[in-house]
Amino acid sequence: MYQPDKLKERRKALKLTQKDIAEKLGISYQAYSAWERGVKEPSTEKVSHYFTEELAHDFASWVSGDSMEPKYHNGSVALIRETGFDYDGAVYAVVCNSQTYIKRVYREAEGLRLVYINPKYKDIFISYDEDPRVVGIIVGNFMPLED
Structure with a gap:
């Protein structure tokens, strides 16, 4: 289940603006803003860019x-x-x-x-x-x- 508030929390934890994230993902600011407002839902491929490093853990x-x-x-x-x-x-x-x-x-x-x-x-x-x-x-x- 998609939760726009979690997306916003993650962006803030990364200390990025909506514009910063949109640029990193190669999408418009308006498209990203719609994700956080819950108007549209991002694809899994786009959201996965939030986690770019694999951490070895048990x-x-x-x-x-x-x-x-x-x-x-x-x-x-x-x-x-x-x-x-x-x-x-x-x-x-x-x-x-x-x-x-x-x-x-x-x-x-x-x-x-x-x-x-x-x-x-x-x-x-x-x-x-x-x-x-x-x-x-x-x-x-x-x-x-x-x-």
């Missing part, structure tokens, strides 16, 4: 909440490459107590410190006694065009 996870904004938005999908812990400060998916966290991770003597990008949240500390598992590094993310 699985994906929905992002829930605003704790990692502005980089990872609520309702977006994070792409995860299965790895161990490589270095402090990278964004990883961490599982602990049946909860998955997507946060900047720092290894400390007694556990993992999970750091939010959004400054309104405080860090989380997970002791090694709680058996946290670094699932993998986040290699990309996107806002889906359809639910």
Whole structure:
């Protein structure tokens, strides 16, 4: 199902104007504007130009909440490459107590410190006694065009 609001969200996430997108796609500004207004529907071929890079990933996870904004938005999908812990400060998916966290991770003597990008949240500390598992590094993310 086509959702014009998702198309508009993606354009804004890319920090582009309607005119910018129209030029990149080789269509008129009016045609693109009609897509965002829901008057006309774009072809799959045209929409695929929004995603021009293939990212090697093993699985994906929905992002829930605003704790990692502005980089990872609520309702977006994070792409995860299965790895161990490589270095402090990278964004990883961490599982602990049946909860998955997507946060900047720092290894400390007694556990993992999970750091939010959004400054309104405080860090989380997970002791090694709680058996946290670094699932993998986040290699990309996107806002889906359809639910």
